């Protein structure tokens with residue numbers, strides 16, 4: 001016996017727009033269809049499996065018994081200030097003191113590290129609604145994505161809805177969609193160059209946020225809205241697109257034009273610095289996000305012809321996600337708890353600063369219910385596993401190679 005469920009972790013994403021923004025993202029997830037099957041993907045959970053309900057009760061009890069809020073604490077606020085300062089101060093220094101080109105590159109590099117940190121540690125939580133109980137705070141902090149030139153609208157659909165609900169399901173999870181010359185799923189078509197993708201992948205990771213700023217958001221927005229997955233009207237979608245383009249122009253004007261027009265820094269120096277900043281941010285963000293799912297040891301389940309995934313949604317998350325470097329305080333601080341992706345995928349509404357504390361509860365409960373709890377204990381082990389997966393995905397499957 002099995003029961004059909006189609007659990008969407010981030011239910012608020014599908015609800016009405018929040019009051020502070022008329023055209024805040026609002027999606028009709030019933031229209032999110034598998035492109036080949038033209039049906040919704042459903043998880044057919046195992047009747048009587050109490051894993052997730054037991055775990056939720058235990059995690060809730062941890063917060064109630066200790067009188068702790070699930071949202072940001074003082075450490076999270078300090079971290080947000082430090083990372084924001086790490087992005088803004090080098091830029092101010094660059095404009096105010098006009099340092100040598102060599103020093104300016106160091107400043108752009110720091111900005112790249114900081115903006116990746118803001119993306120992972122501040123924007124990510126806020127757009128999940130876990131930074132604060134107050135939606136306006138989440139709205140403001142979530143829009144820090146604009147400091148990277150990205151669009152919150154697309155992020156919420158790609159990440160909160162598609163990635164978190166349909167993790168590692170090809171054609172549904174946009175995080176594992178083929179990108180340019182990269183292939184992140186064992187189920188997409190192998191092309192001859194994929195054989196050496198493990199060798200060139202890191203270079204293309206470096207281009208990820210540049211592509212995001214200049215092209216991806218627009219292409220993605222048109223693709224998403226043409227499928228009717230937004231609850232906003234065509235007119236409102238046009239306004240969202242206009243807002244997206246205007247914010248990108250403002251971003252590019254401030255970061256690229258202002259240093260040259262008002263401070264006399266040669267444009268070629270700004271362009272090189274800007275590219276370096278994005279290259280650093282792109283590598284950090286892509287590597288950290290990939291180390292959770294595109295690894296040896298995770299599964300990439302395919303739905304049946306009716307669109308059913310024969311698994312419980314929470315167990316699916318446990319099988320498609322791996323933690324890395326638990327207990328490494330520096331990594332945990334910088335990557336915003338994304339090294340605790342198992343906990344994040346099960347509890348995206350809990351601020352990441354609490355993940356190390358609830359990891360033990362998740363591990364213990366998984367053990368009791370005989371559910372996998374996957375961990376790479378070091379960053380190096382996770383990185384090695386990621387490149388091994390890229391190597392494997394880049395080869396033809398044995399039967400295909402014979403044909």
Ligand SMILES: [Zn+2]
Nearest residue numbers: 124128159348
């Ligand atoms: Zn997330």
